[in-house]
Ligand SMILES: [Fe+2]
């Protein structure tokens with residue numbers, strides 16, 4: 001399963017210490033943990049920055065940046081934003097815009113779905129389930145669903161919207177356990193916020209429940225620091241399940257075109 005190990009003390013220190021952690025809403029804390037795990041996937045490609053004097057530089061303290069910042073805005077990541085073509089495709093975003101960490105996490109999740117013979121729709125869902133972290137992190141299930149909605153089957157959108165809530169609830173029928181890491185970090189008595197509980201209660205009775213549940217299952221296979229997955233096996237699946245606009249993502253006047261444009265132009269002030 002997960003190959004990323006979180007150092008509990010370092011994680012708490014990064015969040016501002018034990019008092020700051022105690023003051024955080026449990027859901028916010030859970031979000032931080034997931035993002036920390038995904039972020040660690042990008043780290044082995046980034047040697048520590050060196051100051052001209054040879055002294056190692058440090059990233060700005062975590063508190064100086066709001067934690068919901070999307071990866072494309074976060075220069076601390078040290079990742080170059082490569083130019084995109086005039087009519088960018090989803091594949092262009094994967095290859096030239098999405099962060100190393102989200103690229104790896106999503107491809108590893110989709111790879112697990114592919115290798116275990118899951119439906120193509122599920123594979124496609126896993127491939128794009130967290131790409132919105134490049135834009136923003138809070139409530140990423142809802143934002144992520146909205147971003148891809150014009151281009152995919154409504155079951156994919158639905159699954160991505162509810163995977164955020166389902167992470168906190170086990171389902172023995174597919175072998176999804178409550179993540180042990182959540183127990184270690186948040187304590188055993190952690191209870192998700194009411195809006196998450198409501199979303200879960202709604203989703204678990206829905207006919208498409210499994211669309212979201214399988215995303216949470218495959219997600220747990222997406223934290224391997226030593227595994228690079230090629231996009232090649234997914235190109236045809238994208239072709240069959242993602243309605244690529246001929247004008248390019250960002251320029252097709254869809255209800256979410258502005259979200260893609262924002263990732264194209266993260267340095268625009270207005
Ligand atoms: Fe997610």
Ligand SMILES: [Fe+2]
Pocket residue numbers: 105129130219222
């Ligand atoms: Fe994920």
